[in-house]
């Protein structure tokens with residue numbers, strides 16, 4: 318029997334609560350499809366700051382490096398909000414993305430049919446987009462600092478991209494579009510930023526390798542508007558680290574329920590880091606109220622992208638749809654169905670899997 322090694326990074330807040338049912342779902346999928354999983358837990362974020370004095374211990378990277386994939390909960394919380402930038406829980410997340418070379422962040426956002434009315438936008442019903450966000454470059458990783466100019470305090474951050482960095486994320490996005498509906502919208506601010514002009518030139522050149530993909534280029538402000546105006550017309554949205562961060566939250570809100578959205582962060586090989594798009598929600602932590610479905614769907618992405626267990630991934634995604642038809646967590650419209658907690662929603666997915 319095939320055995321996979323999975324690193325578990327529960328993190329902070331609701332992280333541990335949503336990772337637990339996702340582990341159960343993975344184990345159940347393994348029993349159904351004939352593979353086994355060996356889990357190794359490691360610390361990241363605030364939990365690691367408290368125990369190890371750093372948001373990203375070396376041991377956590379080591380655990381990931383000997384695993385086929387990593388499943389993360391969430392990081393951050395008010396307890397650590399006053400720490401300096403490079404020692405905050407978020408630095409652990411940025412650090413692991415950089416250290417493991419996870420440059421391609423896939424964030425699918427679609428309207429789940431049982432929740433069609435939950436979107437704040439009337440015409441979002443047809444939306445099914447995949448935001449492909451560059452994750453290890455741009456202004457997140459550029460030079461930054463504080464200085465004093467003519468006696469006035471100032472600060473700067475640098476947006477910088479190289480041609481190879483743009484090429485590899487563009488190819489990841491075009492490949493994804495080829496597996497989906499064959500459309501790609503590349504987002505930039507090429508009317509103002511030099512880095513965006515290089516982005517657009519490079520994406521235009523890579524597009525010639527994919528003549529079957531219908532490509533458009535949008536300025537980021539216009540893209541933000543068109544996502545609201547014509548959400549159903551987008552397939553793959555390709556964006557830099559910062560623009561992808563912003564547009565993926567917009568797409569998440571269009572879907573009506575950030576509690577349902579998974580993500581994958583991939584590098585050059587099969588290894589990936591999988592996590593829900595939502596954060597650590599400290600206000601509801603420890604209350605059995607969090608929606609575990611985004612993490613369970615992240616586990617499905619893990620099965621698909623890192624383990625190649627496609628049938629198991631399909632089955633798990635179908636089980637989430639089925640669970641949504643019988644119960645709801647408090648973040649979703651109840652629509653006459655019983656409102657249940659984190660653990661019970663996890664059980665509903667397990668029931669649907671069997």
Ligand code: IPM
Nearest residue numbers: 393407408410411562565594
């Ligand atoms: C995300 C988050 C992170 C980011 C934060 C927590 C550092 O917003 O994953 O989208 O900006 O990348």
Ligand code: MG
Nearest residue numbers: 562563565566
């Ligand atoms: Mg974000």
